[in-house]
Amino acid sequence: MTQPPSGPPPTPAVPPVPASRQAPRSGASVAVPGPPRRTAWAEGVDRLRAAAVTEPGRLRIIGAVLVALVLAFGAVTAWQVSDRAAAAEAVVARSQPLSADAASLYRCLADADTTAAGAFLAGGDEPPELRERYERDIRTASLLLTRAAANSDASDPGYAEIVKLNRELPVYTGLVETARANNRQGLPLGGAYLRHAGERMREELLPAAEALHRFETARLREDHGAARSRPVLALLTGVVALAALGWAQRRHHLRTNRVFNLGLLAATVATATTLLWLIAAHGLARSGLDDSDRYGARSLQVLNEAWTGVLRARGDENMTLVARGGGAEYEESYQAGMREVAGDPVAGERDGTGLLARALALADDAEGRTPVRDALRATDRWREHHATARALENDGRYDDAVALVVGPGRDTARSAFDAVEAGLAEAVEHEQREFERAAERGRDALDGLPAGAGALAVLGAVGVVLGIGRRLSEYR
């Protein structure tokens, strides 16, 4: 029963080449006229073919293939999982924070511009709280810009935008300071400078910040996608390795009537463990990343969009007053912006459209819904105050309109706008936390898998060698 059931060895192909063991005829073969030199590949093939004739030879080949498959599975798993873990780490530690930074940079710039216009409207001594707010915005923007620059190199698509922002920000602040100086002198030139600064902001800085956010978000998408992509090659190699191990054991069983070969069995267990670990860990990582997208990123995107819209609407509201009768297009832009953010006000009722309503639908828990609901309620108040201010201005009560829009106090457009912002800030912070938590869960699911897969592969390979070696020893 030690002979293979396949019977006679396969006939060698022409030209007949002797097996290495048939030494007596090897001399004759040299004499055979044929190709004068043989390639190493051909030699190898011949040698294998010769080895395949006998059972020990076959066993050696089978052993080598099994070891290669088990090790390859370990290596491919370690490599593919490391790649995904690195991508998940990039999501958590780099691209998500940078994307959030870019969104926050845009907000700081837009808020600085709106605040500058508001301080101008207030007239006379600018209110210190507005001045402080403007300065805080500019400080934060510089900080975020420095961070973005430190995390970017010339090959990044966002690099050009960072350069542009770095160049334009001091120009903008210079114009605003010139406006202040002229205002203090009582010269209308200050207002002209402020308009010019606002133009620079809208035409240069904000588009650059928007583009930077787009690039950073694209990078986040990319990392996110890379982290959740299935390790197909590793899975395939694992299945092939397991199948090969199974086949080898069945062959062994058929030939020896023994049920188990311990070495091969150990290799099978090691390989199966790796495969199951891979499937489970990647499944978990994927679910974590999917959650981060479903519960965090999507909400964040809508909230960021809403926040941008709110800031733009506030800027339009201020500019309507700055233009003093000549601001019809700003008023239109305000209305369009508020419709986009909070939907169409149908007889005072929200109609459920608009970015905030969408953000509310996307928020998955009470903690996420409450601040959005607060923001939505504040937009109603804001719209009411805005309408009143418009009526006041059209009625010739310009000063009252200005007081209602930019004045301090609890029941003004400014306080309503601040409440909308506060709600959005809280919601964004919450969703940010949700995102980070889920993404970290995803990243941590892959922890230890590359090292484990490597160790188990070595274990499996040792098992194969021992198992095959045991069979081979029966031939000595």
Add this chain to the structure above:
Amino acid sequence: MSLGGLVLSVAMLLWTVPATGTPARPAADGDRAAGRGPGAARTSPAAERETCADGRDPAESLRPSNEAGPAVERVRRAGRLVVGVDQNSYLWGYRDPSSGDIVGFDIDLVKAIAKDLLGDDPEIVYKTVPTDRRIPAVQRREVDMVVRTMSITCARLKEVAFSTAYFEAGQQILAPRSSSITGFDETLRGKRLCTAAGSTAQTLLEKDDGGAEPVYVDNQLDCLVRLQLGEVDAVMTDSALAAGQAAQDPSVRLVGDPLTVEPYGVAMHREDEDLVRRVNKVLDDYRRGGENSPWMAAYKRWLADKMEVAEPAPPAPAYRDR
């Protein structure tokens, strides 16, 4: 009133239709010679004074009258006067950054008109209008009148009605003191010259830019911003507005002679004849009194320190109806 209206409409008909057969009237008449105002004192003989196709002076308006017609009644019923003004023309109509109020020479005139129409302590709604929105604002009745350093021109007379002239200025060049530009001449060739879109300067430059490269902005004051930032080399605007710019920046000055003589008028809707007459009546009172006239008071308050005029005086009114 009815006879006057008839005469007026005939006169307007004659005046709007270019007189083909009648010989053109001589360019200078008594009214005009007497009408040399503050701007005129610096005017070189080369400065052009516009003459319309019928040979008449565009600054000719309707005879003053105190009678209240439909337009005056409308303003009274509303209880307030809605005026298109500027908030960027220093000394003329500008927002005082410390108070937030709109003040200036134009605004003093607005107050006089409002007081006459509505009595003491009148309610005035100021609407700021960009230069190129002045005519549409009047035509669509978004405002009752525009008092905004608006030059009376033949072309504009086809779209709105004007009061008699209350000031005279001319287009001039404003350049940095260190600049080589000496006026609207060859020194401007290839230079970037800024002016407000929809201003008379734009009309002038579109006819002949003298080799300069025109830059149009919303507001004449935006030109000073660009000049200070080095984005343009010179500004073209009324001598009156230019004086306001120079007053805000001592490093720029007016160069060369005024190119035109442009009378400023109050713009109103063409159908509001009674309002035009009423405003002309107010202007009559405003000019009257020599050194002690309200006009002189406003001049001294806003312009005297900033304009180099030897003998400031309001331009004399000219009328096209008898």
